[in-house]
Amino acid sequence: MDEKLKNVVLEHSDDIVKMWLEEIDTHKKNDYTSTISEEMFESTNREFVNVIFSSIEKKGLSSDLDDFSERLINLGWPLSYLTDGMQVFRRVVTGYILQQSEKIDSDYFSKVLREVDDWVDPIINRLVNEYSGSWEHIVSLQRVALQELSAPLIPVMENITIMPLIGTIDTERAKQIMENLLDGVIKHNAEVVLIDITGVPVVDTMVAHHIIQAAEAVRLIGSRCILVGIRPEIAQTIVNLGIDLGKFPTKSSLRKGFQTALELTNRRIEETQNNDKDIERLIDSLDRE
Amino acid sequence: MDFQSCVNIKKEWDIVGARQLGRDIARKIGFGTVDQARIATAISELARNIYLYAGTGKVCFEALEDMNQKGIRILAIDSGPGIKELSQVMEDGFSTSGGLGAGLPGVKRLMDDFDITSEEGKGTEITVIKWLR
Numbered sequence: 001m002d003e004k005l006k007n008v009v010l011e012h013s014d015d016i017v018k019m020w021l022e023e024i025d026t027h028k029k030n031d032y033t034s035t036i037s038e039e040m041f042e043s044t045n046r047e048f049v050n051v052i053f054s055s056i057e058k059k060g061l062s063s064d065l066d067d068f069s070e071r072l073i074n075l076g077w078p079l080s081y082l083t084d085g086m087q088v089f090r091r092v093v094t095g096y097i098l099q100q101s102e103k104i105d106s107d108y109f110s111k112v113l114r115e116v117d118d119w120v121d122p123i124i125n126r127l128v129n130e131y132s133g134s135w136e137h138i139v140s141l142q143r144v145a146l147q148e149l150s151a152p153l154i155p156v157m158e159n160i161t162i163m164p165l166i167g168t169i170d171t172e173r174a175k176q177i178m179e180n181l182l183d184g185v186i187k188h189n190a191e192v193v194l195i196d197i198t199g200v201p202v203v204d205t206m207v208a209h210h211i212i213q214a215a216e217a218v219r220l221i222g223s224r225c226i227l228v229g230i231r232p233e234i235a236q237t238i239v240n241l242g243i244d245l246g247k248f249p250t251k252s253s254l255r256k257g258f259q260t261a262l263e264l265t266n267r268r269i270e271e272t273q274n275n276d277k278d279i280e281r282l283i284d285s286l287d288r289e
Numbered sequence: 290m291d292f293q294s295c296v297n298i299k300k301e302w303d304i305v306g307a308r309q310l311g312r313d314i315a316r317k318i319g320f321g322t323v324d325q326a327r328i329a330t331a332i333s334e335l336a337r338n339i340y341l342y343a344g345t346g347k348v349c350f351e352a353l354e355d356m357n358q359k360g361i362r363i364l365a366i367d368s369g370p371g372i373k374e375l376s377q378v379m380e381d382g383f384s385t386s387g388g389l390g391a392g393l394p395g396v397k398r399l400m401d402d403f404d405i406t407s408e409e410g411k412g413t414e415i416t417v418i419k420w421l422r
Contacts, residue, residue, distance in 0.1 A: 201308075201329070202308060202329045204337065204392075205388060205391045206333075206388065208389065212389075233323040237327050241391050241399065242381055242395055242398065243389060
């Protein structure tokens with residue numbers, strides 16, 4: 001019985017493929033394929049239906065299916081193309097088989113349905129798994145990449161280190177900021193650490209709390225912390241919230257913070273250009289004499 | 290009350306989602322950058338309270354417009370444990386979680402209207418409004 005149904009389908013594969021292609025074509029009009037060329041779409045359809053038939057024929061999932069789905073994932077085809085395709089296939093095959101049969105009772109009908117499901121479902125499952133697996137892989141890679149970016153520490157010069165923060169700070173990241181800050185202060189032997197929050201969109205009580213804690217921890221290991229990059233609107237919200245940042249110095253920009261840091265480490269910026277001019281003036285005045 | 294859009298708060302990152310949506314709505318209404326920052330911060334506090342104390346809940350936004358003024362109304366609603374002493378949580382420096390304790394009184398100062406109802410064991414509902422000046 002099972003073999004009979006399968007043979008019916010395989011013998012008439014040409015008809016089924018034709019019906020399937022027609023139906024898929026109507027799907028195409030209303031969605032995802034606007035960016036995909038006509039020939040590409042057609043050749044992919046043919047390949048898709050061949051893959052389906054070969055896996056029905058072999059009574060199992062072939063490596064063709066894996067290759068096919070992998071290629072579509074790489075090309076960025078939507079998953080809905082594949083699931084739609086399989087659903088259409090289910091409909092077409094069921095309809096075709098019932099058309100070919102002489103007597104149809106409910107028993108036969110449910111048998112056909114179950115048989116077709118047995119062909120179609122494993123393929124859908126495999127395709128969906130492949131897709132979600134590749135997404136999960138990408139997400140996990142990006143999470144790692146984001147983590148690497150989340151709390152960078154730059155030793156700009158002896159005794160001065162900068163931590164530029166960009167983007168939202170959540171609890172996980174706050175923890176990393178604290179750890180990297182303290183590790184970095186010890187490792188680079190920093191006297192002054194600048195925390196730059198220019199790129200932090202919102203400073204609420206939680207973010208402020210974490211920054212205060214980090215600054216306090218830096219103080220405990222004998223260094224000083226300057227909070228820089230406080231934008232005017234952030235300053236206003238901090239005041240409104242009633243957060244006390246009086247325990248450590250704050251500056252509006254990294255530049256000003258850096259100057260303060262230099263002062264704290266008994267250094268200053270000297271412009272060499274002006275010195276040259278002074279010397280020139282000196283030589284000029286000497287010449288005149 | 291008919292709210293245009295809501296964000297469910299389940300994960301910590303939903304706080305960011307709520308904040309961004311609220312900021313977008315505020316910008317569309319015509320708030321300046323300072324008020325946008327105030328509104329975003331207030332949303333952040335309310336959403337974080339939901340995440341920390343109730344676990345799940347939602348934050349809803351509504352653009353207000355009557356004859357002479359425009360504004361934004363934000364509703365934060367949860368069915369968490371509720372707040373025992375309302376007067377206590379509105380004091381600066383009171384916190385049960387080791388935070389700064391500036392959240393709710395801070396939100397009140399950031400916004401124009403502030404309304405809180407809470408029942409122990411039933412949940413908390415906070416409505417705040419910021420008017421466009």
